[in-house]
């Protein structure tokens with residue numbers, strides 16, 4: 001017996017279809033299953049993603065409606081056929097089980113017609129989370145899958161305990177769904193339609209589910225993405241900085257030293273075009289130097305229309321003066337012009353409020369003891385929780401009332417109490433885990449993110465710091481690693 005890899009099964013199937021017949025029959029092959037969502041389809045301005053497009057029944061229907069379509073399949077034959085017969089559609093060849101090469105929040109509408117049922121439960125869940133990722137908030141996923149009541153499956157398997165059924169003629173297993181399993185796979189989505197229907201596209205009648213599920217507001221996840229967790233002289237982790245935002249846009253807080261910030265942002269899978277706001281707490285190199293390579297690349301991207309332009313930088317005047325003088329001395333003329341047109345500085349001061357991404361951000365003077373200025377900020381998240389960033393120095397008593405009972409506080413913590421003698425953090429106006437957690441306990445803080453640490457015990461750092469923190473603090477403690485994501 002001939003052995004097939006999965007892909008060959010599809011390539012062979014699509015090649016076997018007589019092309020002329022296929023084109024002639026195609027008009028009738030689209031069977032109006034999308035019609036409940038016709039208005040939404042008509043109104044969308046985004047490119048509709050057709051997963052497992054096959055020979056393009058649904059793609060053609062959408063193209064005829066004047067829509068932009070990204071037709072996706074795993075089979076080269078399918079993709080080549082679309083490219084030849086429906087050149088108005090764009091195409092993408094990929095294996096859904098390996099993740100989608102499509103950016104976050106790409107589209108309002110994803111469709112999948114009898115194609116997400118070839119996978120194990122684990123892979124199916126992974127595919128569904130990828131679909132959610134590429135949908136915009138409130139976007140809809142329209143799909144059809146096989147029903148457990150399809151006679152085809154019933155005749156082969158009188159007892160359907162197993163929902164992943166071997167299909168000899170496809171040389172592949174197919175998943176069959178009941179309403180409960182659909183609701184389970186899409187828990188966390190808003191389920192708008194689960195309708196069992198007869199489908200007459202193929203010679204034999206099929207029983208399928210015609211479904212619509214919506215990515216709700218709850219998937220509008222607020223989070224911070226930790227780009228770096230270390231302080232000035234760390235080499236085993238990157239200097240302290242993070243992104244605060246919601247998948248669509250981010251506030252970058254501090255620009256850890258050096259060009260590695262670009263790698264960190266890339267490795268966090270965040271496009272630079274999602275960053276239009278940057279807050280810089282103070283002028284120390286470990287918080288500042290990354291701004292130069294970052295602005296250099298953003299200016300270049302603006303020139304190539306890869307970044308929409310306009311970058312707001314919120315920092316003290318003394319920080320602005322350093323940034324401006326360095327850029328004017330070192331950037332090419334072309335990029336200096338783009339910089340002047342697009343980079344807007346805001347000289348921050350205690351108590352000022354700014355509307356940054358969707359947040360009302362209030363600036364906090366952190367009262368550094370050295371002869372520099374340093375600012376943090378407070379904001380209320382969309383989920384109602386309040387969030388405070390306190391730069392890289394111990395929280396001043398002058399700010400205690402402001403952060404009392406805060407839901408989230410980001411605080412520096414240079415080393416553990418046991419290492420106090422070795423690193424002497426107090427001499428450089430930094431803290432031990434004990435110092436910080438005792439104070440935060442008194443203030444009734446609920447969640448504490450600790451960073452800006454030494455990197456001498458990087459492997460055990462999370463465990464050791466958390467252990468010490470738990471001795472003094474009863475809220476939740478986070479000692480993140482670089483590139484960790486914390487849902488707020």
Ligand SMILES: [Zn+2]
Nearest residue numbers: 231232286392
């Ligand atoms: Zn620092």
Ligand SMILES: [Zn+2]
Nearest residue numbers: 282284287392
């Ligand atoms: Zn500092």
